Amino acid sequence: MNVRRRRISGIAVTAATALGLGTLSACSSDSSAAGNTDKFDVVASFYPMEYLAEQIGGDHVNVTTLTEPGQEPHDLELSAKQTAEMGEADAVLYLKTLQPAVDEAIAQSDVKTKIDAATLTKLEDHGNVEHDHGGEEHADEHAEEEHSEGGEHALDPHVWLDPVKYAEIAEGVAESFEKADPDHADDYRKNAEALAKKLAGLNTAYKDGLAKTDTKVFFTNHAAFGYLAERYGLTQEAINGLDPESEPSPARIKELQQEAKADGVTTVFYETLVSDKTAKTLAKDAGLKTDVLDPLEGITDKSKGDDYLGVMQSNLKALETALGAK
Secondary structure (H helix, E strand, O other), X not given: OOOOHHXXXXXXXXXXXXXXXXXXXXXXXXXXXXXXXXXXXXXXXXXXXXXXXHHHHHHHEEEEEXXXXXXXXXXXXXXXXXHHHHOOOOEEEEOOOOOHHHHHHHHOOOOOEEEEHHHOXXXXXXXXXXXXXXXXXXXXXXXXXXXXXXXXEOOEXXXXXXXXXXXXXXXXXXXXXXXXXXXXXXXXXXXXXXHHHHHHHHHHHHHHXXXXXXXXXXXEOXXXXXXXHHHOOOEEEEOOOOOOOOOOOHHHHHHHHHHHHHHOOOEEEXXXXXXXXXXXXXXXXXXXXXXXXXXXXOOOOOOOOOOHXXXXXXXXXXXXXXXXXX
16 A cells, blocks of 8 residues: 555546546657557566666666656656557566556556555555654654554555665566567676675665764654665654654654754755755755755756766765764
């Protein structure tokens, strides 16, 4: 279930009746619509999937994406044209539960190769990660709010922010490409191995860069960095939990101000696709700095990097500064 259930539950997710967002946007190259080329046509649901498809597919794939640059992917709605074009693709690469409209469209699609990144690594529940050091009463209150209708927390979909889990997904994507397009299997394997080395290097940089810091706690606008925090021994404290646009209670703000003093927190992070108002208000009231920690849901002109690796390296520098890396 999508981690933003409360926010999107009332949105119609049927692709044919959703608000149109135009045709499939092209990637960095002048890609043609899915199904109209002599290459292996891949539709990616949003940027982290698009990046994998491009890196692994190389010259043999034509990649189109359902999510426009700068668009908040969780709330994506599809036009009937997008849905129809997706049906013409050779493969679709997505992360189930992140975008309900995409999940529904894919379920109804005749695409032969459907690659769900959520099945290629283990998703975890980070629903209460921001309450590790918080007040018990407040934690109980939010736990009740963030439970799904089934009585359990939704699984956190932000796996791409952990280079190790992202590499696991990449390996599975490569295997799917090889099976679906065996003529180019060797190249897909070579490209996947090259990507694996890059991600391994990124993981090493994070481990080394964050090994010794003044504090292990960082504040974010919403709880997108649970996997990253868990991987590198950090504690994420999210102002708004899993919903970046909900308003935190006065009790939560007071709690964070107190924790900032206790744990030596220096910085409140916000992200490029969501309002920074709450983060800046907290920072001002608590005497903290603000900076960007990008959840990498899309690349725009505001992104501090041209691609996944570039932005992740920028995120590392921001964390090193905020946490007081030695």
